[in-house]
Amino acid sequence: MGNCLDSRQQADGFIIAKAHSEAPKRPDKPPPILTIPPCSEKGRTGKMPSPRSEDEILASPHLKPLLFSELKNATRNFRPDSLLGEGGFGCVYKGWLDEQTLCAAKPGCGIVVAVKKLKPQGYQGHKEWLSEVTHLGQLHHPNLVKLIGYCLEDDNRLLVYEFMARGSLENHLFKRSAQPLPWETRVKVAIDAARGLSFLHSSESQVIYRDFKASNILLDSEFNAKLSDFGLAKAGPTGDQTHVSTQVMGTHGYAAPEYVASGRLTAKCDVYSFGVVLLELLSGRRAVDKEKVGLEQKLVDWAKSFLDDKRKIFRLMDTKLGGQYPRKGALILATLGMSCVNLDSRARPPMDEVLKILEKIPSLKCVSVGSPLDKQTLPSPVSKSPRQLDLPSPITPSPVSKSPRQLDLPSPITPTSRESPLPSHMIPTGTMIIGR
Template sequence: MGNCLDVPPKVDDFVSSKGHSVVGGEKGGKTKQDSNPRTALEARKCPPKRRPVLSILTFIEKGRTGKLPSRISESEILPSPHVKALSFSELKNATRNFRPDGLLGEGGFGYVYKGWLDEQTLTAAKPGSGIVVAVKKLKPQGFQGHKEWLSEVNCLGQLHHPNLVKLIGYCLDGDNRLLVYEFMPRGSLENHLFKRSAQPLSWETRVKVAIGAARGLCFLHSSESQVIYRDFKASNILLDSEFNAKLSDFGLAKAGPTGDQTHVSTQVMGTHGYAAPEYVATGRLTAKCDVYSFGVVLLELLTGRRAVDKTKTGIEQKLVKWAQGHLDDKRKIFRIMDTRLGGQYPRKGACMAATLAMDCVSSNAKSRPHMDEVLAILEELPSPKCMFISSPLEKPTIPSPYAKSPACHDTLTPRGSPLPAHMKSPKAR
C-alpha cells in the first residue's frame, strides 16, 4: 500500500467512549532486574492459536463511510459455520420490539439491546428463557457505516478465541444492519474503573483483565493474516461473569502489513488518548500502535484515571504524560496507584506492571515490546498473595498517594469527526 506522508492524513478521530462498546453489559523493595522485567522473558511466545483465513484481508482492508451503499449483497459476507443470518422480525421479537427498558447502551454505531433467543434454533424466545444476547442496531446514518459493520461480521465470523467476544448472528434487511453477540453480564471495563457507583476492582481482578485482553491482542497479532485491532480501549474490553476479558467492536480492525511492508498507510481512526502518536501524525499503522493503546489501558488499570480527563488542567489531562512525570523514581509507585485499591497490591508486581506500561507507551515505536512479550511479563507478575502493602503509612520513607480526583464525565469527539487542529500531533520526522 502506498505511502501517505506526502499529504497529511485525514484524521477521523475519535469515538465517544461513553457507552460506545456496551455489547452484552448491564446498565518489597525494587531490584535492578525489576526495572526491566522484559529481558528475562523475551524468548517466550504466545501458544499457537487458530489462524484466520487469508480472505479476511479482502474485507478489512476496505475503507469506511457513514453512508449505506446503494446496493448490498450477501456475497460480501464471508461464509462462517459459527455465525447465522437472522431475520429482522426475529430480532424485533427477541428484543420485545427494541423496548427502551432493554437498552444496554448507545454509541456512534447506534443502540444495543438485551434480547433472548432459543439456543438451538436462534429464533426469538421469551424473556428469561433460552440464551441472553446483546443486539446491536446500527443507525442508518450513524458514524459507523456499512463497511465497519461488514468488517465486524467478517472478522468475528472468522476469528475465534476465548478473549474475543462471540458473534452469534447478523441481520442484513434493507437499511437494517444488526449484530447479535453473546451477552457479557459485567459490561465494560470502563464502567468498572470510572463509574462512581461501581465496586472497586481488586488487584487480582485487574491483572486478570489485563492478561485476558493481552491474550486477545496477541492472538490477533500472531495470526497468519495479522490483524491490527486499532481501537483498543477500556470501553471495548467486555467482562463475563467471572471477569474474563473479551475484545469487542472490530469495526476499525485492519489487516497488518504483508511481505516486505513495514506498515499500512491509512486514515487515522481510533480514540483520542489511546492512539499511538506516530500513527496520529503520519497514518502509518503497525501492530505497535495496538501495543501503545494497551499500555494506556494498563495505566488506567493501575491508576484509576482516564486516558484523557478534560476536568483536569495542564499535564494532568493526559494520563500518559502525567504518569511519565511520576515514574522517574519507581520507589514512588504509590504516587500513581489507584487509591480505591486501598494499598492492597504487591509492590513488586505494581512496579513491574508500571514499567511494562511505560515501555508500551514509549514514543519510539521500535522500542515497544511485542504483545507476546507483554503477555509473558503479565503472566509472571508476583502472586497477589505475596508482598501486600496494607497502607502506604506503613512505609514512612515512601510518599503517600495523591488523593484521587473526582470521576470524569467528559465526552470525547464522536467517531468520524475530524480531530481538532490543536490536538493533532506534529508530523513524524
C-alpha cells in the same frame, strides 16, 4: 463500533478526525468486493481467503443470518429498558433467543444475547459492520467476544453477540457507583486482554485491532475479559511493507501519536493503546480527563512524573485499591505500561513479550503499601544511570529464605547482574527501577 478520530462527542469517548490517503466516504451503495487477507493461527479456528465477496463473507458457517422481526421481538421492540449501551456504531440491546433455533424467546427464557443495531450512516457504517462480521465470523479465541449471528435486511444492519454479564472495563474503573476492582482482578483483565491482542498480532495474516480501549474490553460473569468491536480492525502489513497507510481512526488518548500524525498503522499502535489501558488499570484515571487541568489531563503525561522515584509509585496507584497490591508487581506493571507508550514505536515491546511479563505478576503476593512495616522499610533513593537500571524478575525466586512479611518489600537499590523481565530497550528513559 469504532469511531473516526473527529470532533464529535460520542458515548464511548471523545473522538477526533483526520483524513489520509484512503478514498473519501461515499453515501452510495458499497462495492461488492471487500479484500480481506487470510487470517489464522495454528491451533486456533478460522482462515479468511482473499479476496472474498460480501456474499462469501456472510455465508460463513460460523454465523447464522437472523430475521429483523425475530431480533425486534427478542429485544421487545428495542425498548429503552433493554438498552445496554450506545457507541459510535449504534445502540446495543439485551435480548433473549431460543438456544436451538435462535428465534426470539420470552425474557428470562433461552439464552441472553447482546444485539447491536447500526445507525443509518451510509457506506462507512456498512463497511465497519462488514469488517466486524468478517473478523469475528472467522477468528475464534477465548478472549474475543463471540459473534452469534447477523441481520442484513433493507437498511437494517444488526449484529448478535454473546452476552457479557459484567459489561465493560470502563464502567468498572470509572463509574462512581461501581464496586472497586481488586488488584488480582485488574491483573487478570490485563492478561486476558493481552492474550486477545497477542492472538491477533501473531496470526498467519496479522490483524491490527486499531481501537483498543477500556470500553471495548468486556467482562463475563467470572471477570474473564474479551475484546469486542472489530469495526476498525485492519489487516497488517505484508511482504516488504513496514506499515499500512490508512485514514486515522480510533479514540483520542488511546491512539498512538505517530499514527495520528502520519496515518501509518502498525501493530505497535495497538501496543501503545494497551499501555494506556494498563495505566488506567493502575491509576483508576481515564486516558483523557477534561475535568482536570494541565499535565493531569492526559494520563500518559501525568503518569511519567511518578516513575523517576520508587517512593512516588503510591501516588500513581488507584486510591480505591486501599493500598492492597504488591509493590513489586505494581512497579513491574507501571514500568511495562510506560514502555508500551514509548514515543519511539520501535522501542515498544511486541504483545507476546508483554503477555509473558504479565503472566508472572499474579505470583507476587499483596502487601498493604500503607502498612507501618512498609513505611519503615522504604529505601532511600539512589541515583543510577539508565544503563544500570534493572528490574526484579518475578520468574526466579531468591535463594535466600524470607519471612512472609519481607517477600514483597524491595531492598535498597544495588547494582546487580540479574536478568530483568523487561529488556533494556523496553525501559523508558528516566524510569527508576527497583532491585530486590
